[in-house]
Each structure stands twice: as structure tokens, then as C-alpha cells.
Amino acid sequence: MSHIPQVLPTSIPIPSFVITAFSYIWYYLSAILTRIPGGPYVIPYIQKSHHDDPYRTTVEIGLILYGIYFYLSKPQQKKGLQSNRPKLSPQEIDSLIDEWQPEPLVDPSVLDEQSWRLSSIPVIENSGPSNHVNISRNDGKETFNDLFNLSSNNFLQLTSDEELVQVAKKTIKNYGVGACGPAGFYGNQDVHYALEYDLAQFFGTEGAVLYGQDFCVASSVLSAFNKRGDVIVADDQVSLALQNALQLSRATVYYFEHNNMQSLENLLAELTEMEANDKPPAIPRKFIVTEGLFQNSGDIAPLPELTNLKEKYKFRLFVDETFSIGVLGETGRGLPEHFGMIRASSIDVTVGSLATAIGSSGGFCLGDAVMAHHQRIGSNAYCFSASLPAYTTTTASRVLQILNTDKVIVSKLQQFSKMVFDFFVNDLDLQKIIKVTSFELSPVLHFRLLPEIRKAKFNYTAEELFETISRLQKRNATTKYIEPYENEERFLQSVVDAAIKKHGILISRNTIILQHETLPIVPSLKICCNAKMDEEELRKACVAVKDVLIEACQN
Amino acid sequence: MSTPANYTRVPLCEPEDIPIEVKRENEIGKLTSKKYLHKVKTLHGVPLNKPTIDTPPYYISLLTYLNYLILIILGHIHDFLGVTFQKNKHLDILEHDGLAPWYSNFESFYIRRLKMRIDDCFSRPTTGVPGRFIRCIDRISHNLNEYFTYPGTTSMCLNLSSYNYLGFAQSEGQCTDAALESIDQYGIPSGGPRTQIGTTDLQVRAEKLMAKYIGKEDSMIFSMGYSTNANFFNAFMDSKCLVISDELNHTSIRTGVRLSGAAVRTFKHGDMEGLEKLIREQIVLGQPKTNRPWKKIIICVEGLYSMEGTLCNLPKLVELKKKYKCYLYVDEAHSIGAMGPTGRGVCELFDIDPNEIDILMGTFTKSFGAAGGYIACDKWIIDRLRLDINTASYGEPSPAPVLAQIISSLETIIGKRNPGEGEERLQRIAFNSRYLRLGLQRLGFIVYGTADSPVIPMLLYCPSKMPAFSRMMLQRKIAVVIVAYPATPLIESRVRFCMSASLTKEDIDYLLRHVNEVGEKLNLKLSSGKQSPDGKCQRWDIEDVIEKTPEDCKDDKYFIL
Secondary structure, X not given: OOOOOOOOOOOOOOOHHHHHHHHHHHHHHHHHHHHOOOHHHHHHHHHHHHXXXXXXXXXXXXXXXXXXXXXXXXXXXXXXXXXXXXXXXXHHHHHHHHHOOOOOOOOOOOOOOOHHHHHOOOEEOOOOOOOEEEEEEOOOOEEEEEEEEOOOOOOOOHHHOHHHHHHHHHHXXXXXXXXXXXXXXXXOEHHHHHHHHHHHHHHOOOEEEEEOOHHHHHHHHHHHHOOOOOEEEEEXXXXXXXXXXXXXXXXXXXXXXXXXXXXXXXXXXXXXXXXXXXXXXXXXOEEEEEEOEOOOOOOEOOHHHHHHHHHHHOOEEEEEOOOOOOOOOOOOOOHHHHOXXXXXXXXXXXXXXXXXXXXOOOEEEEEOHHHHHHHHHHOHHHHOOEOOXXXXXXXXXXXXXXXHHOOHHHHHHHHHHHHHHHHHHHOHHHHOOEEEOOOOOXXXXXXXXXXXXXXXXXXXXXXXXXXXXXXHHHHOOOOOOOHHHHHHHHHHHHHHHHHHHHHOEEOEEOOOOOOXXXXXXXXXXXXXXXXXXXXXXXXXXXXXHHHHHHHHHHO | OOOHHHHHOOOOXXXXXXXXXXXXXXXXXXXXXXXXXXXXXXXXXXXXXOOOOOOOOHHHHXXXXXXXXXXXXXXXXXXXXXXXXXXXXXXXXXOEOOEOOOOOOOOOHHHHHHHHHHHHHOOOOEEOOOOOEEEEEOOEEEOOOOEEEOOOOEEEEEEOOOOOOOOOOOOOOHHHHHHHHHHHHHOOOOOOOHHHHHOXXXXXXXXXXXXXXXXXXXXXXEOOHHHHHHOOHHHOOOOOOEEEEEOOOOHHHHHHHHHHOOEEEEEOOOOHHHHHHHHHHHHHHOXXXXXXXXXXXXXXXXXXXXXXXXXXXXXXXXXXXHHHOOEEEEEOOOOOOOOOOOOOOHHHHHOOOHHHOOEEEEEOOOOOOOOOEEEEEOHHHHHHHHHHOHHHHHOOOOOHHHHHHHHHHHHHHHOOOOOOHHHHHHHHHHHHHXXXXXXXXXXXXXXXXXXXXXXXXXXXXXOOHHHHHHHHHHHOOEEOEEEOOOOOOOOOEEEEEEOOOOOOHHHHHHHHHHHHHHHHHOOOOOOOOOOOOOOOOOOOOHHHHHHHHHHHOOOHHHOOO
16 A cells, blocks of 8 residues: 555544545546646645545535536426426327317407498598598498598698698608618618707707607607516506507506596505515616507696606606697697696606607607617617608608797697587587597597496496406407497497588597507597698588587487 | 707708719619629529538637626726716716616616727718718717717718618609609608508508519508517417517517517527427427417518528428418518519518418518518408507508608519619629628638528627727728627627618629728638538638629529528
């Protein structure tokens, strides 16, 4: 044993064959190790550590072995799944695969029952969405000429002016149509930046960001600034765009009663208390989400109270102003101007549309510089989609310039809106049938049947509808066909049809897709007015709509 | 432009005062010789082979990781010092007034400390038509890209950055005329949602034409490509349906699927065996927990992957889909118009009947020089979708000039307007793509993708080489796009050349010479020869490349398909 180096202290009673075996292993290992570069430094270290504490070596060897075992073994998760899986023979697998019968790609079952919806979509023939249009429906089987258009969202009609047409044409002659690239990759042109500056300046915010379509702005912005654990408090009648946004945001969403500030305050107080009890390591991001002018009902959010509450409870305020921009306030600057407030200090994030009152295309988001900057990297609909066509930005810029100086156009629109509103609200006959839900200055007049009438005629209530739809959604039913609701929609469509056929007036239903809606909603009709209408004609049209409504309800 | 603060704004540039011929030439170069055309051949339904991916030497990968490590460590030191000593400059990542910051320190680290350093290579403002040349607005970076100032000058750069595959980004010619005319007829605004007031006969015409072009019964057009995908899946999918998605699918598809609530399983990019295994497993296992069978399974792929330049393996996919009764969804955002003998996308390239594919989606931003997206299916499906898709009932429709551009460019492609022009454009893009691809390969660069792909990604690896390449190319008046993590795997940073029919052969020569020079300086010629059919390491001389490649590139034998 003299040629074998002694590696274990003699004080520990270990059987001699173990010592011999280990000694041999160690001898040859150290012989190899000395040849590896750096080996001469490692060996003395191991020797020393082993000498000082032999048990440590054992533990370390055990650890290394466990590490190797752990690395080679399959992940626990996989194992769990495999053990759950029934043992199937190849034949059984084949027969299972053979047996599987998928549902059709889309559900054809109620297409016939709903085909009236398809055939009632008006197709504008050969004319822009101006005040008088020719339409055809049902694949050209019905045509109607020179209808008075009461359903356009283009409330200011500024882009129909010859001047704006020239601006658009000049831009196309210089920039072509498409921008051919996303904003990050040479897609943003000088005109896009110019419109962003114009928007920021017009609305008095630090930054503005342009999007390609209004519908996806909210969902993209909200999900860029929220993650799991963040808190959103939302109005319970927000539009579908916002419902999608809430779903995509991953945040915890709480709803407060529509425009009910007491309900909101209670909720905020409760949430603040919850947070105080939980003591999270960092403050979560907290948003109050609402709409400026509600898409489905036409009323407006009480901004002063919202601002007070958000400041009191340290929330940020997110407002979708798709329908209120260009409409509310003396110069069309939207909700804050209507309440005599400053946008930058009252609303943290505004999303809006260039396709409504502004009369161009696309959407935008307004807010402080940090938020705007982060959106350019974090917001999917901005990063991963092509920029707007150049001509839409130059026309929108010009519209903002006009709004800056022109004080007449917005007030004219408001005057018409008020006129239509007064007519429908104050009419005693109509009061017995319908309920107007919109705000008096809203250019879109929303009205729905009174609950009593709905109950009598179609035998359901709004609550029942919501319950049914939630039940279907929970059950994941493919077909979400609810007959009474469908009947009411058909009834409203018959009103629309009668207005078209008898009076040459084009109004429209508020087209909602029930299967997507996650919040309570009822069918409604809407009348949109715009600033370039003839007052007398509009008045006549209101009377005509009243006539058809009353007639339809009597049948 | 009086106060200094205004200099940080992108200035509005006046269009250059140049004769119409020069302008035309700037937008689309005249074909210099009939030799520089190539007619794409179809692949006759043959499935693709497994792609060969060239890998760089190990030291390059190591350097790349080291590069990131240094950047990350420096960034963290920077953050620590900044938050400790310069609180007022870092308000955006700190809590203040009891409000959480817009984004957390950790979430935004990559953006603030890594991407910020090369911000001057992104979002370069441009003006005018993004045609053969693009007018970039000059800017000067300050304080490590914290802000830019604009001296007010512009420079004309060769455009390899826009998705202008067929060169329809033009400001004169039949498409522009059609767009201008449509404004007179239909106006600028679009009225309102499709189901209320937004449908015009122009739209109906465009949809019919598009459906006919693709070879489907019907189609639907939307005003934004991203939102076509993002708001499509929830119209017919729910949580009892399964989406089997390629791992490299575009964000818009992911957003759409997430919104629909459907379950998602991914398979490795292009891995057909993996896909088959996954489908079998999923049909047998069914939904998690309940083990009930899935209601429907839809396979989502892209026709041409814009970051890789690779094709989906369509013949194999169709075979699998039929065998297992799944549905197939193909996003042809980059391939429609740009691929196939008559531009009808991957179906035509593989010679597969479009009716074998359930849903075809695509965009108009790229080949058509317009904006928006479409979905093409059987008529009864479209009829259902017209009622169920969100954007049709709530969003804005495509405006008239965009539709006019779509119709006129489509008619040019099929030869109804200016017969011969569409064909020439298609053959030019095919030649240009092949020429540049083979040229780069012969010079020794690692290039991903298939022969006919108009997107040509060239690998750079080290993150520091991205800004270097981009800046050096800009100095040489060439606009290129660089992409890195998270759009690509961490170490595979790349530059992406987007080919266009508007470039001439001489433009590509110019490009090749400069890429060669820069590539040499930056040590980018790393290919091992795995990607060339003969397996030899290629380091051709630039003059040889320019001399021989134009003829050779038409031959499939020089490419691995």
C-alpha cells in the first residue's frame, strides 16, 4: 500500500477495501486531472477540502449524482400527463382518430333564419356617404334612389368639401396610396408625424400615436399597459371594442354600474381597502375605463366626477372618445371641453377615431409623452401593422386646422342634435313607445322600445336576454340564436325598411353581434345627423320616422 | 422652425420639383433588358424538403451571447446609477404620486437599455412614395438616441425596406388615376360600419374580383391587415376549439386566437412530422381535464414567413388536413401577389387548388400598394362571417381610394388593365429575388428562405453588427430593415431585404457591391456551404457574381428548395 497515496484521515473508521478502492479511483482521476489545463490548481483544492471535512465530499458527490439524475430524467409535468393518459393500442388510436367528426367551420344551422340580416345591408351605389345616397340591397334586387342619409357616422362632413378633396388628391399625387410598411420600418412618413403633432396640439396632450383602424386601438393600448395582477374598473355598458380590450388586457376587471358614480366610488373604496390588506410588493397599475359618448346608448360619462375619483383613489382614467371627438365641446375637442376641463390633467389615456367626425380613416391614442413613446414599442397594432395611407393623414390634419378656426360647424351639429333630441323626447306619442337613451348633444340619437312594450310584443326583458346569452356563453354553445331578441331586431328592421320605402329616409339599427357581447345590451335604432344637413329636411325626416314607428307599433 | 424645440420635430417636406420622367424612374425603374425576367415555375404539388439551416461558427455564437451579456450588465449598472442618482431622469420607471409607473423597470429594460442604443436604425421618417427609391429625412441623434434633431434635408436611398413587392407604390399611372377618380365619386370618408352604411358598390366589386383572383367563391375586405386577423378567430372559434399554430406565426394571429379563447398548441416551424404527431395526440386526448373531443381543429400557418423567407409546406399540410379532418388557415400576407407564376400566392406556387384550403387570408399593404386585408372562403362561410365578424359591424370599412387602388392593381396583375405590365412586374420580382438571393449566397453570406421568396433575410448574429450594418448601408444610400429579438431568436439578428419589382438589375448590382464591402468589414461571410447544392463553401469574387449570377439564378439547380 506504500505506492498508494493516503487520502483519507486515519481517524475515521472505514473498512479498508473502501479506502483501497477510493484510493485507486482517486489516483487515476488525479493522474487525468493533472493533464487537463488548470488541473494542478484544482487537485490541491479538492484535496484540501476533503482533508478538512471528508463528509462534505460525500455530500457533494451525492449532489452531483442527483444533478445528473435530475438532468437526465423527464420533466415531472410530462410524467404526470403520461400517467393520466389511458394506455391505448395503435388500433384504438386509429379508430379514435377515424371516429372524430369535427363541427363545420362555421355554424350553418341558423343562417336561413338570419339571412334577412344579410339582405338588409345597404350597399351604397355610386355615391359617397353624403346626405343623399342611392342604395341597393339584397344583391341588387332592391334599389332605392336619393335617400336622405340618416346613418352616416361622418358627423361634420368636412371631408366632403372641395378643399379637402384637393388636399387628398395632392397627397396621393405625391405619396401614392399605401405606405407599404409598418411604422418601425420606414412606414411612417412626414405626414404621419405631422398629424401626430397636430393631434397632440389640438387636444393639448404631450403625445399622440396613430393606428390603422379605430376598432383595434383600445385593445392594443390597454394590453400594452396591463398585465396579470393589474386592476381595471370599467363601466358596464362599454362598447365591444373596449370589451375586447378588457379581455386582452389580462388585468383583473371589475364593473361599476353604468355612469353611476356612487357605484364606482364604492367599488374603488373596496379595491383600495383590499390592496391595503394585501400589501402587494409594488403598486399595480390601475385604470378606470369608460367611453366618452357611449356607442350603444349615446349618453356621456360624467368626467368631473370621474376625474375627482381617479385622483382620490390614484387610478388612471382611460376614455374611448370614438364618438365624442369633433362632436362635444365648443370646438369639437371632446368630453373635457364639454365640461370645461383640460384634457391633459383629466384624462390619462384617450383613444379616438379619425373615421367618425373627423371624416378620414384610422384611429389614434392621446396621452403623456412617456406613454406615447412606450406604445410605439409595446403596442401590437402599432408595431405589427402598416401605417395609414398618407392621404388620410393630410386630410385629417386639415380638418383639425379647420376645427381650430371654425366655430360654426360644431355648434351647428350640436344645434341639429339638440333639435332631433328634443323632437323625440318631447313627443307625447313617442313617449309611450320608445325611450331615448342618448345625451342631448349626441349626433347619434339612440332609442329603444320601452321595456313594457318589449315585454308585451316580444315577451322578454333585457335581463332575461342577458341571462340567456351568458348561459349560452358559459355552455359554449355554437349557435347563439335567441328567438325573441331576433324578433325584436326584425321588428326594428321593418321600421327601417318602412322609412326607406315610404319616406326615402335611411336610418339604421344599431347592429350588434350578440354572440360577442359580454355585457347587457338591447336592440336599438339610431338616427345620425350631421352638420351639413338641411334643417327643414331633418325636421321632416324626424316626423317621418315618428310616423313609421307609431304605425309599426300599432300593427 | 424658429425655436430650437421645433427642430426635434419631423419636418414636413415639400415634394421635389423634378420632371415627370425622373419621378417615374424613381418610383419604378425601367426594365434594362429582357434577360432580367424570370417566369416562376410551379412546384407541382411536391412537398418541401426539410429546410437546411446554416449555422455560424461557434465563436460567432459565443461572441453574440457575450455581446448581449455586456449590454445587459452595462444596462443594469446604468439603471442602478440612474435610479439612485438621477431620479428626475427616470420618472417613467418609478412610482410617483401613488401611481404605478406606465411600465415596470423589468418589462422595459430591453427597450430602454438595448433597443434605445440602436433606435436611430428604426422608424426613420420618410417622405414621398416608397418606390424604387425612398426619400429618408435626415436626422441627427443626440445623447444616445434620446432625441433627434432634423436639419431639414433628405436623402434618396435605394429602397429595400418597403413591402412594395410588385412596385405598385406609385404616385402616377393607372392605379393612382383610379384612386383619384374614386375620391370624386365616393369621397374620402367611409361613413360607418359595413353593416350599417359603410358598404359601397366599389367594395362589393373589389371583393368579387379578389375572390375570383384567388379562386375562392367569395371574399371579404377589411380596412386593416392586422385587425383582419385579430378580430377574425372569435367569429367562429371558442374555448372548445383547438388552434394548432406554427411557432413563428404573426402576432396578429396570436392576438386573434387569444381573443377567441380557443386552446392553442404550437408546432416547430415547418416541422410536419411534429405537426402530425400533435394532431394525432390532440384528437385522441381531446380537451384538457374533460377529455371530450375538440369541436374543431384548425391549423394556422403563414404562406410565406416574413422573418425567415420560408414557405409553409402546403402539399403536406393539405394532406394532413384531409387525413385528420382539420381545417386549414393560410395567412398569405406576404405571398399574395408576390409568389406564384401569376401572383396568386402559395397555392399557385405549389399548384394546389385553393379550394383545398378552408380559409385564405391576405393583406393589400404589400403587393398591392394599398392597405387592409381580406379573407376568402366558400360563399356560405363568408355569408355567416359577414354577420359574425366584429369589424364588419363595429369598425370602419376600407375607404374608396384604397379600394380603387386594390381593384386597379389587381386588374393590372391579371392583365385587364395595361396588358403585359402585370406579367412583367411578376417576372421582375421573381428575377430580382432570385438574383439577390443567389448573389448573397455566392458571396458567402448566410441567407434563410426559399428561392422565390421576395423577403431575403441575411444573418448578422451579433447585436452590435445590426446598427453597424444599417448605418453603413444608409451612408451608401441604401435603406434596409434590421430585425432582432423578440421578432427573431435571440442570437439570430438579421437584416431583411425586401425585394421589389421596381428595382432594376443594376440597382441590385449596386446593392451587392456594397453589401459585399460592408460584409467583409463586419465579418459577415460565415456560410459553411451547407446551403449550396454542391455543399462547398462559397466565397465568390464580386465581379464573378455579377457576371454569372443573372443567368444562373433562373436555374433551380443552384438553390436548395
